Amino acid sequence: MSVNMDPETLAAVQLNLTPGLGPRLQTLLLDRFGSAQAIFAASGQDLLAVQGIGPKVSAAISSRRNLEEAQQECAKANEHGISILPKNSSHYPRMLTETCDTPPVLYVNGTLIESDTLAVAIVGSRHCTHYGRTQATILAGALARAGIVVVSGLARGIDAAAHRGALDAGGRTIAVCAPGLLKMYPPEHKDLAREIINQGALVSESPLERGPQKGLFPQRNRIIAGLSLGTIIVEAGLRSGSLHTARHSIEQGREVFAVPGRIDSAASEGTHNLIRDGAQLIRNASDVIEALGPLVKPVQSTPETTVHTPRELNLNEQERLVLNLIDASPTPIDQVLVNADMPPSRVLSTLTVLEMKRLVRRLPGSCIERTHG
Template sequence: MSALNPSDISPETLNLVRLSLVPGIGPRIASDLLERFGTASAVFEANGAELLSIPSVKPKVSAAITAARSDGAAEAEIEECGRRGISLIPRGSTLYSRMLAETHDPPALLYCRGAILPQDDLAVAIVGSRHCTLYGRQMAEKLAGGLARAGVTIISGLARGIDACAHRGALDAGGRTIAVCAPGLNTVYPPEHAELAVEIAASGALLSESPLAREARPGLFPQRNRIISGLSLGVIIVEAGRRSGALHTSRHAMEQGRDVFAVPGRIDSLPSQGCHDLIRDGVPLIRGVDDVLEALAPLMKPVRRETGEVVQSPRELLLNEIETLVLNQVTQEAQHVDSLLPVDGLEPSQLLATLTILEMKRLVRRLPGGFVVRSPY
């Protein structure tokens, strides 16, 4: 990709980049500045006294903001984004997650390698211990794969252990996955996940609120966890000790009004102690993909698949081709079973068997006299 010209982007986006590069400004101070002045452009028009009227802005930060007005760093950053195929997503953009925008302290600007699609609004985060067991890896991959096949985007943090397994499970299932990175997108952390990062960008996106050259440091990881939960309808914790960073994500999720789920382990498993504590305190225990989709049903809006079909209930996401075909013939008004034939040449016995399966899945209801109706959602 050729270098982008800073003049090709809006002045406000340019100033958001400029703000992200100011030394000493993290998410909290940036949020305070934008709340006070309304826009990044207004921040850089403010004088020193106005900047210092914000309690979190100290003289050193105020001086750095003033110096950043003309240092050219933002223009260079944008050109670097262009060379590396990285796009910029300011809050308010049509590509910016609606759910994330509604959280407390959402990032004002996201760096993105890959593509964000409308279907990514239907997303679930899977996080857990970096030092996971074989059981934890298997559960993360199984859950991610099953949800991805159901059309759910998997969100995680590209970390070692459960995060990597969640991304891998989604990719192997042919689904979409998004990695929220703590450092800037010039750095892949941990470095051994460089190839995985390339695959994720091809089947989803890498996101970060950090400028390109910012390297990994401990304080960035808890900050990025609020983005993981903010992008998601719910968060699944797979193996987390009592000091696991995954528990930070669960706390962010609860504060943001997201559902939190925990996968149980052996009762004497140290890597599952955090999960067991969550379950003891009322977080739902999950056994598989069905549990997650059922729990999230009230939060999910109708989803349009690539085929053009509109899915009204998350239970529909797990249907096979024949089940979907039959369900699409059933309406919310009672109709006789005989009126459903022919369904692409299905034999009557196949139709009746499929209707029985759909009834067991609570998607249709049989009525007296051989009538059938679609279940209300």
């Protein structure tokens, strides 16, 4: 996935490299001026009129109008096989554009594909128990086998277990990194990161050489939530950073799930509070898939399968075959019987199952239609 470094992309990269400009201020500037190029063309007085922009930041922007640092950054990214995606790129994750403070640029090592919109985040404590690590691995593996992409933060503990579970199941996984992609953290996850690149992608909003800084980790949690239809919390203490990811999911209108632990376990106190406050308690991957809402637009999960709602991933081959014969508009049941390569009695019983699963709706006149709710 290569990106043509046009002037607007270079300007967006330069903006991201400018000291004192985090994602929030970049968003305010882009809203005010309309493009990164227009920001660098603006006068100091116009820049100072934007809330949060003081003389120091205004001067920093004005002194970088030649975009020299951006050219060096893009050349370094190209050297390491890393793509830089501006927000207006057709390759930029659609799910992330629907969130607040969308990263103006995203660094990607690996590949992002259309079916990555079928994603669920799994996060939790770095200091997890054996139970938490095991549950994260099992959940991630089951979701991956169902066709769900697993998103996490490449941290120690639950995050690493989630990535590992998806990889071992042969699925896709996306790691959202807080530092730049040339500053791997934690360093012992270099081999894990290499595997993720081969079966998904590493992504970051940080410039390539930015090292780990305390404030970057809670900031990146909004990206984990933004890339996902829902977030699963596995073992979170009362002060766990994963609770920030849950909060971002709620603010973004995404689902929040929680895996219960022992009622006397301090490692699950934050998780149990989430359940008390309304997060959905889950026991397995099927619970997650059944609870996810309809997709904004259908996703081609495989060459043969178009998914309208994640619940379709729980279907067996026969159920999926019959469902794919039914349109979103009224479809005569006789037409389904003719087109299905199976006995009519089996087709009719399968239609009943699909109706019970709320994937189809019977209509007057012996018709049936596909539902997306």
